[in-house]
Each structure stands twice: as C-alpha cells, then as structure tokens.
Amino acid sequence: MTVQPEITQWDLRNRSREVMDAVQGGQSFTVTRGGHPIGQLVPLRRYGRFVSRQEFAAMSRTASGTDLHTFRAEQETTADMYSDDPYDR
Numbered sequence: 408m409t410v411q412p413e414i415t416q417w418d419l420r421n422r423s424r425e426v427m428d429a430v431q432g433g434q435s436f437t438v439t440r441g442g443h444p445i446g447q448l449v450p451l452r453r454y455g456r457f458v459s460r461q462e463f464a465a466m467s468r469t470a471s472g473t474d475l476h477t478f479r480a481e482q483e484t485t486a487d488m489y490s491d492d493p494y495d496r
Contacts, residue, residue: 411447416440419448 414436419426426436426448436448458466 411435411437413437413439413444414448416445 412434414426416438419436419438430436430448430450433450435450437444438446438448
C-alpha cells in the first residue's frame with residue numbers, strides 16, 4: 408500500500424494549478440489543516456472511454472463464446488426474480 412503525500416490547505420490554495428495537474432496525472436493527496444488530515448484529493452476514474460472499432464474487434468476475437476439457449480435461460484431467470492408489478496399494491 409502506498410502512502411499518499413500530505414498537502415496543507417495553504418499549499419492547496421497557493422499551488423492549486425500544480426496540485427490539480429498532479430491529480431490529473433494520477434497522483435493522490437491527503438489534505439491537512441492544522442496538522443490533521445481533513446480530506447483526500449484523488450483522480451476520478453474515466454468510465455465513458457470511447458473504444459475504437461479496431462480495439463472492439465480485437466477484444467471480441469478473444470472473448471468466450473455465448474450459447475444462445477443458456478443466455479436466454481439466464482435472462483428468463485433474472486426477469487423472474489424481478490417480476491413484481493409496481494402497480495399491484
């Protein structure tokens with residue numbers, strides 16, 4: 408486990424551009440006030456990443472096969488688990 412470097416509230420205020428550039432680059436910080444930790448600055452995960460057609464094709468070639476009958480059976484089982492009618496009260 409890596410230890411996050413500490414940064415004071417004062418440093419965060421006065422060096423915000425430098426700190427935000429480091430966070431954007433993947434660095435995390437523990438923010439302190441009066442010598443006590445009060446929060447963390449951590450980079451956000453990027454979920455909505457675009458996948459190119461070539462990358463998708465490459466991933467598809469190595470993906471495991473799917474049996475249509477098994478897939479449908481799993482879908483039916485899942486649908487049956489949540490078959491409550493919200494208007495049936």
